[in-house]
Amino acid sequence: MHAMQYEIRFPADYDMGIIRERVATRHRFTDTFAGLGVKAYLMREKGVAGSPVNAYAPLYLWRTQEGMHTFLWGPAFQGLAADFGRPTVQHWAGTAYEEGTAASSAARTAVRRRTAIEEGTELPELMAQSVHEVGQLATSDGALFAASAVDPRTWELLTFSVWDHESPKAPGDIYHVLHLSQPERELLPRGRHW
Template sequence: MDAMQYEVNLPADYDMGIIRRRVELNGARTDDFEGLGIKAYLVQDQANGAAVNQYAPFYLWNDTAGMSRFLWGGGFFSGICQSFGRPVVRHWAGAEAMAGPDVDQPAVGATKSMQLLPPDVDPAGPVTEALEELRRTAAMPGVHSSAIAVDPARWELVHFTLWSGEPGIVPGTRYQVLHLSTPGTKDLFGS
């Protein structure tokens, strides 16, 4: 598994309805994308209390060939580049993804928390702790699914969770899910 995200920051006065319509028209295009586990079409909207207006899709890939085809195979990421310029694409090596009790329910929210690992610490310890936290999170009511991944260039850990309702008091950045493509969840969750 690989995790990936790009963030398109938008002006404070940007009409987020444009992004919503874009996802309504194009979201289903990834519903059967080969190699994709999950794509969450995420936004932060100042009109709903977010600090910024942002379009920030988050992906969990079952294979790098699918991720590569999406990024430079034409027709998918090309649309983002044409509309907004080419954003930086963050990439993390997946540690584990788990289905939650609400995996069969629509995901309406997402949270993402990041942790930089101290430079003098063996990553095995913090990653093991994060995987234990993943198991606790994935068992919580309202969790659709959750994943842990690590960027070994920066030694940064990301914990991403999809929710079927309001996540409550959970640390990290909060997003609204506009559409969720789940073509490869059986492979992603090993079920």
């Protein structure tokens, strides 16, 4: 599994209805995209759920590198870049994934936490803790799924979870889920990824 996210920030007075409309009319493209486990179309609005910004920030869990590359080098991403400018794409190597207690529910909220991995951190211990946390998140009421991943270039741990309600008890930045494409979610490997 490979996690990927880009974030496009907008001015405080930007009409976020434009993003809602964009997702509503274009999400079908990723509903059947080969190699894609999940794409969570995420949005934050300034002043809502503690957000200091307006942002569109979809997060992907790729089942295959080929699928991720086909997306990045293909027309969909080029269209996004043409409309908003080419964003920086963050990428993490998957470390764990678990289906949640509400796996078949509709997605409403997502929580993303990015944690710097300090120099001297015992990586085997941190990864074991991360796998355990993903399991704990997945067994929480209302969780659709949870995942973790690491960027070894910047040494950052990503923890991500999707929920069927608006008040998840998980630390991190809260996003509204506009749509959840999940063409190969059932094929994402469960448990730890090494």
